[in-house]
Every structure is written in C-alpha cells, then in structure tokens.
Amino acid sequence: xxxxxxxTTINIAPGDLLREVxxxxxxxxxxxxxxxxxxxxxxxxxxxxxKGYQFRNLRLTVEPETEIPSISDIYWGAFVYENELHDxxxxxxxxxxxxxxxxxxxxxxxxxxxxxxxGGDRCQDV
Amino acid sequence: xxxxxxxxxxPQHPVLPEPIHIDLVLEDELVVxxxxxxxxxxxxxxxxxxxxxxxxxxYVAERICGICSFMHALCYCQGxxxxxxxxxxxxxxYLRTIWSEYSRLHSHLLWLGLFADAMGFENLFMRxxxxxxxxxxxxxxxxxxxxxxxxxxxxxxxRDIGQDKLDEIHRGLDSFEEDCRDLGKVFLNDETVKxxxxxLGVLSKDEAYTLGSAGPTxxxxxxxxxxxxxxxxxxGELGYKAVVETAGDCYARCAVRVRxxxxxxxxxxxxxxxxxxxxxxxxxxxxxxxxYFSRVEQPRGEVVHYLLGNGTKHLAxxxxxxxxxxxxxALVKMLPGAQLAxxxxxxxxxxxxxxxxER
Amino acid sequence: MAFLKxxxxxxxYDASSCNxxxxxxxxxxxxxxxxxxxxxxxxxxxxxxxxxxxxxxxxSQNRPVVRNLYEQMPEPKVVIAVGAxxxxxxxxxxxxxxAGGIDKVIPVDVYVPGCAARPEQIIDGVVAAxxxxxxKRERMAGGARMKEEAGETT
Numbered sequence: 314x315x316x317x318x319x320x321t322t323i324n325i326a327p328g329d330l331l332r333e334v335x336x337x338x339x340x341x342x343x344x345x346x347x348x349x350x351x352x353x354x355x356x357x358x359x360x361x362x363x364k365g366y367q368f369r370n371l372r373l374t375v376e377p378e379t380e381i382p383s384i385s386d387i388y389w390g391a392f393v394y395e396n397e398l399h400d401x402x403x404x405x406x407x408x409x410x411x412x413x414x415x416x417x418x419x420x421x422x423x424x425x426x427x428x429x430x431x432g433g434d435r436c437q438d439v
Numbered sequence: 440x441x442x443x444x445x446x447x448x449x450p451q452h453p454v455l456p457e458p459i460h461i462d463l464v465l466e467d468e469l470v471v472x473x474x475x476x477x478x479x480x481x482x483x484x485x486x487x488x489x490x491x492x493x494x495x496x497x498y499v500a501e502r503i504c505g506i507c508s509f510m511h512a513l514c515y516c517q518g519x520x521x522x523x524x525x526x527x528x529x530x531x532x533y534l535r536t537i538w539s540e541y542s543r544l545h546s547h548l549l550w551l552g553l554f555a556d557a558m559g560f561e562n563l564f565m566r567x568x569x570x571x572x573x574x575x576x577x578x579x580x581x582x583x584x585x586x587x588x589x590x591x592x593x594x595x596x597x598r599d600i601g602q603d604k605l606d607e608i609h610r611g612l613d614s615f616e617e618d619c620r621d622l623g624k625v626f627l628n629d630e631t632v633k634x635x636x637x638x639l640g641v642l643s644k645d646e647a648y649t650l651g652s653a654g655p656t657x658x659x660x661x662x663x664x665x666x667x668x669x670x671x672x673x674x675g676e677l678g679y680k681a682v683v684e685t686a687g688d689c690y691a692r693c694a695v696r697v698r699x700x701x702x703x704x705x706x707x708x709x710x711x712x713x714x715x716x717x718x719x720x721x722x723x724x725x726x727x728x729x730x731y732f733s734r735v736e737q738p739r740g741e742v743v744h745y746l747l748g749n750g751t752k753h754l755a756x757x758x759x760x761x762x763x764x765x766x767x768x769a770l771v772k773m774l775p776g777a778q779l780a781x782x783x784x785x786x787x788x789x790x791x792x793x794x795x796x797e798r
Numbered sequence: 799m800a801f802l803k804x805x806x807x808x809x810x811y812d813a814s815s816c817n818x819x820x821x822x823x824x825x826x827x828x829x830x831x832x833x834x835x836x837x838x839x840x841x842x843x844x845x846x847x848x849x850x851x852x853x854x855x856x857x858s859q860n861r862p863v864v865r866n867l868y869e870q871m872p873e874p875k876v877v878i879a880v881g882a883x884x885x886x887x888x889x890x891x892x893x894x895x896x897a898g899g900i901d902k903v904i905p906v907d908v909y910v911p912g913c914a915a916r917p918e919q920i921i922d923g924v925v926a927a928x929x930x931x932x933x934k935r936e937r938m939a940g941g942a943r944m945k946e947e948a949g950e951t952t
Contacts, residue, residue, distance in 0.1 A: 366666070370732065390651045390767075411771075502889055504818075505820070505821060564828075794816050
C-alpha cells in the first residue's frame with residue numbers, strides 16, 4: 314500500500330497571501346515549509362501547511378522583482394524559509410521578524426539557485 | 440545592569456562533529472539571544488538534478504546526510520513512485536521498513552552517545568556507540584554498507600534478506616532490546632542526567648506546534664505527530680502510535696528518543712514476522728511528469744522532498760526540507776535563558792544535522 | 799620529539815561532507831575500534847594537534863576555515879583527507895560551490911578512499927600518516943642540526 318495522501322495546491326495572488334495564511338493559522342494548521350522553484354523568468358513559491366496529516370499548499374507565482382510580504386508575523390518560525398528565499402533565489406521578502414539581510418546562508422555567489430538571475434546552467438562542469 | 444557580549448559558537452567546535460555557527464548574546468553567563476547562521480556545509484546539491492538522471496539521483500539523496508541516509512533515499516523514491524504511479528511489491532515495503540528502523544536505531548544511539556558526551560558522561564557515550572556497532576553490523580550484513588547503503592531504488596529495493604538471515608536477526612532482537620533497556624534506564628533514571636536536563640531548554644506545546652518543529656523536538660513537547668502514523672511503506676499494516684512526552688525540556692526530548700528505540704525494535708520484530716513472500720522490485724519505465732511533496736519520518740522528524748518532473752529523465756526541481764531546518768526556530772526560542780555552559784546540551788537536544796540542513 | 803609517533807593527537811574537521819565519514823571518524827574512537835589504545839587522542843584545539851583528519855569537498859565558506867585550522871597547527875603536521883569527497887569532491891564535485899577536494903586548499907599527505915570510508919581504512923590512514931609524521935620530524939631535526947653545525951644561531 315502506497316500512501317496516496319490528498320495534497321491540495323491552491324494558486325493565490327501575492328495580495329491574498331497574508332489573508333489565506335492567517336485563515337490556515339486560525340484553522341490550526343502548522344507550517345511545514347516554504348520552498349521556491351525558479352521556472353525561468355518567474356518564481357513559484359510554495360507555502361505548505363499540515364494539520365493532522367492533511368497537506369495544503371498555497372502557491373504564489375511572482376516576477377523576479379516582485380516583493381512578497383513576510384508571513385513571520387503569523388508563523389514566527391517562517392523566518393528561516395524566508396531568509397532562504399532571499400539568500401538562494403534573490404526574492405525580496407518584506408517585514409521578516411528576524412531579517413538576516415542576506416547573511417543567513419553564507420555563500421560566495423549571490424542567489425546561487427536562481428536561473429533567472431544567473432542565466433542558464435548552475436552546476437560546474439568537471 | 441551587566442553589559443552584553445557576543446560569543447561566537449562554532450564553526451569548529453569540539454562538541455559538534457559538524458560546523459554550525461551561532462552568535463550567542465550573553466549577559467554574564469546567561470544567554471539572552473541566539474543568532475544562527477549557516478553555510479559551511481551548503482553544497483547546493485538540489486541543483487544536481489540537472490546532472491543526474493532521476494534513478495541516479497537516489498545516490499545524491501542518500502548523501503544529503505550520512506546518518507539518515509536510507510530514509511532520504513526512501514523519501515525520494517516514494518515521491519518518484521507516486522508521481523509515476525508505481526506500486527512497489529509488498530516484500531520491498533517490508534524490507535524498506537526494516538532498514539528504516541535500523542537507521543533510526545543507529546541514529547538515536549549515535550545521538551544518545553553524543554548527548555552523553557556533551558554532558559561529560561563519557562562511559563555512557565562509549566556504551567551507546569558500542570551498542571550502535573551491533574546495529575551497523577546488521578546493516579553491513581544485509582546491505583553491504585555500514586552507513587550509506589544504496590539499497591533503496593525507484594521501484595523497490597536492490598537486495599533481499601534471506602529467511603535464514605531474517606531468523607537470525609529476529610533471534611538477536613531480544614538480547615539487543617535488553618541492552619537498549621539497560622542503556623535507557625541510565626538516561627531516564629540517573630540523577631546526574633536528570634540534574635543536567637530537567638527544566639532546560641523548555642519549549643511549550645503551543646510554541647512547538649506553531650514554530651513548525653519536527654520529530655522528537657515536537658513530540659517531546661506533547662504534540663503527537665509522527666509521519667509513520669500515515670502508513671507509508673509497511674507502517675500501515677504494522678500500525679504505529681507516536682511516542683509522546685509532555686515536559687518539553689531536554690529531558691523529555693531525550694526520553695522520546697530512548698522510548699523510540701524500543702518502538703523501533705518492536706516494529707522490526709513484527710515486520711520480520713509478517714514478511715510477505717514475493718519479488719523485491721518492479722521494472723521502471725518512462726520518466727516522471729508531475730509534482731509531489733513526499734514526506735517520511737526520519738530520526739530527526741518529518742522530511743519533505745518536493746519533486747517536480749517535466750517528463751524528461753532529469754527532474755525540473757528537487758527541494759528538500761529537512762527536519763533540522765524546521766527545528767532552527769525552536770532552537771532560537773530554547774536558547775535564551777540557558778547558561779553558557781548548557782548551550783551545547785540545548786543545541787544537541789534538537790539533534791542538529793547540519794549537512795541535512797544546508798544540503 | 800620522538801614521543802610524537804607514539805601518541806599523535808588528532809583534530810577532526812568536517813569541510814562540507816555529508817557526515818557519513820565524520821561519524822566513522824568518531825566511530826574509530828569508540829569501543830569496537832578504540833584508537834585510544836594506540837595513544838591517539840581526539841582534540842578540539844588545532845594548536846594541540848599533530849594530525850588533521852578532514853572530510854568533505856570544501857565549499858567556498860569552508861576554504862578560509864580549513865586554511866586557518868591548518869596554519870594554526872604546529873610543525874610537523876600531517877593532513878589526512880578522509881573519503882571520496884575529500885579526495886576529489888566525489889558525488890558533489892559538480893555542485894556550484896565545491897572546490898573539489900582538500901588538496902585544492904591545503905597540502906594533503908594521505909588519502910583515505912571510500913564513501914563512506916570505513917573505520918578500518920581510517921585507522922590504516924592514520925598509521926600511514928604516523929610514518930610521514932616521523933619523516934617530517936627527522937627532516938626538521940636534521941635541518942636544525944645542520945644549522946647548528948654551520949654555527950648559525952636560531
């Protein structure tokens with residue numbers, strides 16, 4: 314038996330993010346992760362939540378220069394993921410409770426995971 | 440009012456085998472704030488999906504971390520199997536469960552040892568690691584590898600365990616459990632251990648839940664959440680109930696791990712008894728097209744592999760959220776109020792795995 | 799200085815490895831393998847150490863840390879690169895920030911292969927390193943003697 318858990322993904326607009334996340338919070342969901350996929354020219358940001366093994370996912374699709382609001386006022390622990398979004402992908406997140414301003418991940422290259430910003434292949438050839 | 444000073448903790452620190460850096464803000468001996476920063480083991484391995492085809496990426500997934508290696512492979516394989524709609528044979532699910540629980544045993548015993556070492560309890564450290572060697576012997580015997588095993592693959596497992604070997608393992612479990620219970624007694628009842636751990640690094644149930652903590656850190660604070668309850672691999676048939684402690688301090692987190700040793704042994708015993716006959720893998724054709732958030736309970740907590748396939752042999756994206764990463768906010772909340780001398784214990788109590796965290 | 803050979807002190811550092819080799823290094827210290835019976839002690843302080851046991855492919859953040867640790871160790875010193883990543887970068891060599899081996903940053907004397915390297919191999923590597931340590935010590939002593947005979951003051 315393979316687990317086929319229900320995973321719902323809802324596309325939302327950046328303006329609705331705080332309202333949707335707030336609703337999930339008062340519904341008793343916990344934050345599982347925030348992750349980003351660079352689809353080339355735009356970022357897909359996934360906000361994942363869980364309650365009693367029910368998985369819900371909010372998806373934002375944003376342009377590289379779009380600023381997104383922090384959800385750390387609602388979920389205090391979100392700062393690790395939001396700093397990661399900034400450090401690895403170059404997404405500006407405004408109003409993080411603990412804003413490392415680019416020093417959470419210490420990398421020499423800026424925004425190493427961003428195809429959009431670095432252009433093309435990101436691995437070394439050896 | 441005493442002045443504040445900042446003491447850097449790490450990257451190279453004798454207590455932790457791995458480099459992490461935390462800036463501790465102190466008032467005399469008391470920690471008032473903690474600011475972690477990471478990056479010393481950041482390899483960017485999520486990007487390797489461009490270089491490795493999806494069946495090969497299992498080997499990269501295993502090397503996210505050398506301690507929970509088998510479960511990273513399992514999580515990745517289950518995700519790909521879900522996207523591609525592959526039903527793996529029953530026997531491989533049972534074998535995966537056995538190996539998962541052995542890696543949990545090895546990880547928890549390793550942690551108990553390091554934790555004892557952080558308390559300055561050296562013979563307890565040695566005893567934990569001595570027990571751990573018998574777990575590694577079984578891993579080596581059944582898979583060929585002590586810690587990195589490479590037995591999980593998309594579509595099943597690579598090796599079978601013969602009936603003789605299963606019987607032998609089953610026979611050995613009783614004396615192993617006895618040894619674990621003896622060890623557990625020291626961790627749970629010893630006055631010195633209690634003195635160092637009780638009331639230290641308290642995380643309330645509410646905090647643990649809203650901070651998004653995972654694993655023993657979450658369960659030590661009274662939240663019954665263990666992904667094995669969802670019944671992936673063979674946990675559905677075998678049944679599992681989360682181990683929970685309520686105090687939320689370092690002692691509770693230690694107690695969760697000690698009691699999980701016993702529950703792991705129990706699962707292995709029942710998995711061997713209920714082991715179905717049959718093939719151990721199925722042929723895999725095609726390439727994954729679709730996405731899935733694959734989740735598995737690791738020794739440190741729930742791990743999430745987000746896998747996005749685009750119909751080619753190379754995945755478009757793998758994003759790995761590891762339990763230690765989710766536990767960093769909890770750590771930042773736990774440290775203030777601790778004394779400088781207790782910092783190593785509090786840091787270790789979340790069982791930090793830095794190579795997981797930074798990937 | 800002849801006592802060095804009989805009781806080398808080890809400094810272990812994880813330079814961006816997956817942890818697998820590191821726990822095997824630690825396993826060397828525990829009852830089954832127990833390198834302390836050879837007088838080998840694990841120390842946390844680079845200035846106490848004779849042998850640097852180092853794992854991982856070295857990412858860009860770790861370069862200065864590794865160099866710093868190496869420079870703090872007193873002469874004579876030996877570096878052992880443990881595991882496939884430490885030798886060549888291993889499975890991670892294509893990652894964007896991996897230097898691809900310890901020898902890209904500091905000189906390495908002994909390479910221990912394996913992914914993860916087994917404790918027996920690591921102990922073998924340490925034994926090989928002891929020979930090199932002894933050679934280095936003699937060379938240093940020889941250099942000092944020559945200076946003395948030439949009437950130089952040090």
